[in-house]
Amino acid sequence: xxxITTILLAAGLSQRMGHDKxxxxxxxxxxxxxxxxxxxxxxxxxxxxxxDEKINKVHIPSDITICINPxxxxxxxxxxxxxxxxAVEKALNKEPISHILFLNADQLLLKPExxxxxxxxxxxxxxxxxxxxxxxxxxxxxxFPIKYHNELINLSSEKTGRYIRDKYKEQNLVITPKYHxxxxxxxxxxxxxxxx
Numbered sequence: 001x002x003x004i005t006t007i008l009l010a011a012g013l014s015q016r017m018g019h020d021k022x023x024x025x026x027x028x029x030x031x032x033x034x035x036x037x038x039x040x041x042x043x044x045x046x047x048x049x050x051x052d053e054k055i056n057k058v059h060i061p062s063d064i065t066i067c068i069n070p071x072x073x074x075x076x077x078x079x080x081x082x083x084x085x086x087a088v089e090k091a092l093n094k095e096p097i098s099h100i101l102f103l104n105a106d107q108l109l110l111k112p113e114x115x116x117x118x119x120x121x122x123x124x125x126x127x128x129x130x131x132x133x134x135x136x137x138x139x140x141x142x143x144f145p146i147k148y149h150n151e152l153i154n155l156s157s158e159k160t161g162r163y164i165r166d167k168y169k170e171q172n173l174v175i176t177p178k179y180h181x182x183x184x185x186x187x188x189x190x191x192x193x194x195x196x
Contacts, residue, residue: 007043007083010105011069035105040120049079084152103141109182128173
């Protein structure tokens, strides 16, 4: 039986946006709150990695474990390491885990049904690194079997999960999304205007 922990990565500095993109309001909610609401609806265990400043501006349901990244300037790898360590720590405290799903907070249009095929694919392919591709380009969310946790925890500052995915290409399983436009992330003002 698969036991998946989803880690919402929400501590970025939004350098290409010029200000904190996760605090932008869309339909009366911040982008971060939309991401938290999506996380809450997933049939997995749940962790959010964010900052003190952001956490005070959103509502976090009680089923989501909060991890604070005190140094987001160190890059995405810092949040990956913090979240993975917490997932492993919870597993040692009798909350089993078979996989970790990394979810980016800036994919505003994602719905639970977009993520379900990734989770379902793991049922028959439990040893695979599973992720969607849009026009032959890998994108998030990405599902890692727990056997990669040491490598995730020990990522160097300039590397992300992409490094591990590319290192073990023979273990990759690609999912083709039904609605590829929902997987677009928001990095620039132009990306935001395309979505809204």
